[in-house]
Amino acid sequence: MRWVHFTAAGHTAYGIIEGDRIAETRGDMFGVWERTGRVHALADVKIEVPLIPRTFYCAGLNYVQHLTEAANKRGEVPNIPERPEIGYRAQNALIAHDENVVIPRDATEKVHYEGELVVVIGKTAKNLTEANALDCVFGYTIGNDVSERTWQKNDRTFYRSKNTDTFKPMGPWIETEVKLDSLHTNVRLNGEIRTSFPTNHMLFSIARFLAATSRYCTFHPGDVMWMGTDGTSPDVKPGDVVEVEITGIGTLRNRFVKEA
Numbered sequence: 001m002r003w004v005h006f007t008a009a010g011h012t013a014y015g016i017i018e019g020d021r022i023a024e025t026r027g028d029m030f031g032v033w034e035r036t037g038r039v040h041a042l043a044d045v046k047i048e049v050p051l052i053p054r055t056f057y058c059a060g061l062n063y064v065q066h067l068t069e070a071a072n073k074r075g076e077v078p079n080i081p082e083r084p085e086i087g088y089r090a091q092n093a094l095i096a097h098d099e100n101v102v103i104p105r106d107a108t109e110k111v112h113y114e115g116e117l118v119v120v121i122g123k124t125a126k127n128l129t130e131a132n133a134l135d136c137v138f139g140y141t142i143g144n145d146v147s148e149r150t151w152q153k154n155d156r157t158f159y160r161s162k163n164t165d166t167f168k169p170m171g172p173w174i175e176t177e178v179k180l181d182s183l184h185t186n187v188r189l190n191g192e193i194r195t196s197f198p199t200n201h202m203l204f205s206i207a208r209f210l211a212a213t214s215r216y217c218t219f220h221p222g223d224v225m226w227m228g229t230d231g232t233s234p235d236v237k238p239g240d241v242v243e244v245e246i247t248g249i250g251t252l253r254n255r256f257v258k259e260a
Contacts, residue, residue, distance in 0.1 A: 030221040060085035062228030090163035097172035110149035112233035115187040115244035133210035139176035195231035
């Protein structure tokens with residue numbers, strides 16, 4: 001099932017995508033819901049951020065090639081984590097499919113993208129094991145983890161390098177029927193594939209990250225965890241369009257513009 005958050009004729013709602021149409025729903029997509037009987041053409045609506053998470057988790061350093069390439073650029077030996085590294089991102093940075101990523105006026109040219117699989121939690125859960133961790137997953141969507149690398153290197157925190165307004169595109173919808181091992185990520189810059197990798201080829205699995213996190217943090221419906229990326233990004237310039245495609249889920253597209 002493919003859930004979409006959308007606005008049509010000034011009315012914002014959730015719905016289920018069926019071909020090129022949206023069957024509007026009411027209620028709680030994580031609980032009790034029903035169809036309203038209203039149907040919208042997918043091409044005629046504005047797609048919104050799939051949801052605003054209660055807690056916005058992120059998996060750090062979770063693809064070996066990404067770690068290796070970044071270390072090689074710095075002339076360092078890769079430091080491969082021995083356990084899941086878990087962090088947080090900020091809700092203010094979220095934007096929807098086809099909305100603009102705004103590069104601040106004082107940013108350097110080192111603005112990069114990262115195409116990521118996003119896990120959407122559907123149940124309250126604590127102290128998960130790797131064996132049952134995926135039971136709390138509602139579905140999956142797509143994220144683009146935009147970073148300003150000069151700020152990331154020089155600041156003591158990631159508050160602006162990772163969490164500047166618009167730096168976290170997410171969408172376009174939530175897919176609940178996913179076969180993780182069949183997923184493949186393609187990231188296109190202005191129509192050209194620049195990064196391509198098996199999505200589930202992670203250092204630590206989704207189940208491992210969820211189990212490790214839930215040892216200390218309770219998951220709630222609507223929480224998300226971004227799972228990291230592979231490869232490296234070129235410097236992104238104003239006017240560039242980045243598309244993150246994950247087969248079986250969809251394509252998240254955003255244009256980069258300079259702050260006025």
